[in-house]
Amino acid sequence: MHPALLKFLSTFDTLDKAEVEAIAMHIPYEEFPKGTVLQAPGQVPNRCYFVLEGLVRQYFVIEGNEKTTAFFTESQGSCPANHFVDRSPSAYYLVCAEDCLLIYGDHNIDQANFERFPVLKEIVSQMVEAELNQTRDEFSKFITSSSEQRYLHFLKTRPDLQNRVPQHQVASLLGLTPESLSRLRKRLVTKG
Amino acid sequence: MHPALLKFLSTFDTLDKAEVEAIAMHIPYEEFPKGTVLQAPGQVPNRCYFVLEGLVRQYFVIEGNEKTTAFFTESQGSCPANHFVDRSPSAYYLVCAEDCLLIYGDHNIDQANFERFPVLKEIVSQMVEAELNQTRDEFSKFITSSSEQRYLHFLKTRPDLQNRVPQHQVASLLGLTPESLSRLRKRLVTKG
Numbered sequence: 113m114h115p116a117l118l119k120f121l122s123t124f125d126t127l128d129k130a131e132v133e134a135i136a137m138h139i140p141y142e143e144f145p146k147g148t149v150l151q152a153p154g155q156v157p158n159r160c161y162f163v164l165e166g167l168v169r170q171y172f173v174i175e176g177n178e179k180t181t182a183f184f185t186e187s188q189g190s191c192p193a194n195h196f197v198d199r200s201p202s203a204y205y206l207v208c209a210e211d212c213l214l215i216y217g218d219h220n221i222d223q224a225n226f227e228r229f230p231v232l233k234e235i236v237s238q239m240v241e242a243e244l245n246q247t248r249d250e251f252s253k254f255i256t257s258s259s260e261q262r263y264l265h266f267l268k269t270r271p272d273l274q275n276r277v278p279q280h281q282v283a284s285l286l287g288l289t290p291e292s293l294s295r296l297r298k299r300l301v302t303k304g
Numbered sequence: 305m306h307p308a309l310l311k312f313l314s315t316f317d318t319l320d321k322a323e324v325e326a327i328a329m330h331i332p333y334e335e336f337p338k339g340t341v342l343q344a345p346g347q348v349p350n351r352c353y354f355v356l357e358g359l360v361r362q363y364f365v366i367e368g369n370e371k372t373t374a375f376f377t378e379s380q381g382s383c384p385a386n387h388f389v390d391r392s393p394s395a396y397y398l399v400c401a402e403d404c405l406l407i408y409g410d411h412n413i414d415q416a417n418f419e420r421f422p423v424l425k426e427i428v429s430q431m432v433e434a435e436l437n438q439t440r441d442e443f444s445k446f447i448t449s450s451s452e453q454r455y456l457h458f459l460k461t462r463p464d465l466q467n468r469v470p471q472h473q474v475a476s477l478l479g480l481t482p483e484s485l486s487r488l489r490k491r492l493v494t495k496g
Contacts, residue, residue, distance in 0.1 A: 172448055181444040204444070237429050244436040251443045252373040252396070255479045256364055287447045 116164045116213055117141055124235055135232060138225050144212045151206035156199055159216045166212030167276060171284075172204045180284040183209070185272050209277065254287070262286045263296055308356040308405055309333055316427055327424060330417050336404045343398035348391055351408045358404030359468060363476075364396045372476040375401070377464050401469065446479070454478045455488055 113136045121132040121139075141164065144150070150168065151157050161168065163184050170182040181204070217225075226233040253265060263286055267274070273282075283293035305328045313324040313331075333356065336342070342360065343349050353360065355376050362374040373396070409417075418425040445457060455478055459466070465474075475485035 170444070172444065174448055179448040181447050182440075203441075233429075237425075237432070240429070240433050240436055244432055244439060247436060247439050247443060248374075249395075251439065251446070252362070252364065254443070254446070255373050255477065256366055256371040285447065 113137060114141055114164070114213065117215070120164055126231055126235065131229070131231065135225070135229050138228060139215055140217070140221060141213060141215045144208045144214060146208055146211050148208040148212070149205060150208065150214075151202050151204070153203055153205065154201050156201050159218050160222075161206070162215040162217075164213045164215060166208060166214070167210040167273075168212060168214075169207055169209040169277075169281070170204055171207075171281075178284070180281040183270070183273055183277060183285070259286065259288055259292060259296055260300070262288075263293065263300075305329060306333055306356070306405065309407065312356055318423055318427065323421070323423065327417070327421050330420060331407055332409070332413060333405060333407045336400045336406060338400055338403050340400040340404070341397060342400065342406075343394050343396070345395055345397065346393050348393050351410050352414075353398070354407040354409075356405040356407060358400060358406070359402040359465075360404060360406075361399055361401040361469075361473070362396055363399075363473075370476070372473040375462070375465055375469060375477070451478065451480055451484060451488055452492070454480075455485065455492075 113133070117136050117139060118132060121127060121136055122129075127135070144166075150159075150161060153173070161184075163186050165186050168184040169180060170184070171178045171180045173179070222236075226236075254262060257265065266282065266286060279293060279297075280290040283290045286293065288296070305325070309328050309331060310324060313319060313328055314321075316324075319327070336358075342351075342353060345365070353376075355378050357378050360376040361372060362376070363370045363372045365371070414428075418428075446454060449457065458474065458478060471485060471489075472482040475482045478485065480488070
């Protein structure tokens with residue numbers, strides 16, 4: 113049992129110490145070195161990942177250019193399970209941007225664990241619901257924000273990403289060109 | 305039992321006719337006239353809605369201006385349950401943009417129904433997961449698209465909204481000013 117897994121499971125109030133240890137014995141995890149491609153366009157993903165340690169980047173390749181659309185970290189938690197349900201091919205890459213420790217699941221593993229530990233199913237349901245709420249909130253905020261507001265929101269809500277990801281990927285995440293982000297940063301420095 | 309509710313429940317392969325009728329008896333629904341405010345900023349929502357018929361609009365008021373960020377229709381399904389989990393106040397309005405027939409739920413109603421019909425909990429879990437996947441996909445697409453691509457995607461994926469919502473709300477949904485959308489539409493007409 114990995115200490116990071118025990119630590120993560122201990123954050124759930126609904127689990128007592130014995131349950132945490134019992135569940136941890138049945139949850140598979142793996143270390144992946146930086147650069148590992150977890151998912152690629154055209155493949156039907158059969159695994160879903162959850163970040164215990166490290167950083168996973170989601171990106172599309174559009175007209176030959178990488179477009180970063182999400183970062184999943186240990187502080188944020190879950191990786192996209194897109195297409196895990198409907199068995200459609202992925203449209204994007206998921207790569208380890210750092211050395212990672214990831215929980216993984218698939219349909220059979222998950223079902224077996226949910227039968228063993230009904231409380232786990234409840235926890236996962238609540239996590240997915242919270243994730244949906246958060247994603248919708250972030251999407252609404254993105255739609256209604258200016259470039260500057262988006263960048264300030266990013267600095268405030270993703271402090272875990274500062275100094276861990278290159279600025280051109282941040283620009284992409286905010287729907288900006290690297291040049292626009294660079295100008296925006298200069299403007300903010302002058303203002304401040 | 306409303307025919308629209310029976311019809312909706314009948315779309316789930318995992319339910320047989322007897323289950324559909326039994327479940328329908330326990331799911332509360334209500335008609336709301338156009339203009340009804342279902343949720344307002346500052347209120348802690350205690351209900352979650354699901355559209356059987358009609359159209360629900362989500363919008364923020366930012367510096368005195370309405371910013372539309374989502375439309376929920378009978379073809380799309382679910383309304384945001386934001387803040388339903390963490391009991392935080394809503395940041396936005398949910399209003400009936402047409403006369404609506406809505407399923408509603410709250411923590412007690414849902415729990416009672418999940419205990420009565422465990423299959424219903426499974427269905428709801430899968431819907432929430434599919435909704436999360438779809439929202440993430442739409443968000444990624446929004447980040448990586450130009451204004452024109454966003455508008456074409458909107459036309460293609462939301463045919464149910466054409467002629468039902470004013471253009472300035474569509475502009476807002478796409479993160480554009482009404483003037484930019486108007487220019488874009490003219491360009492497309494000239495192109496076509």
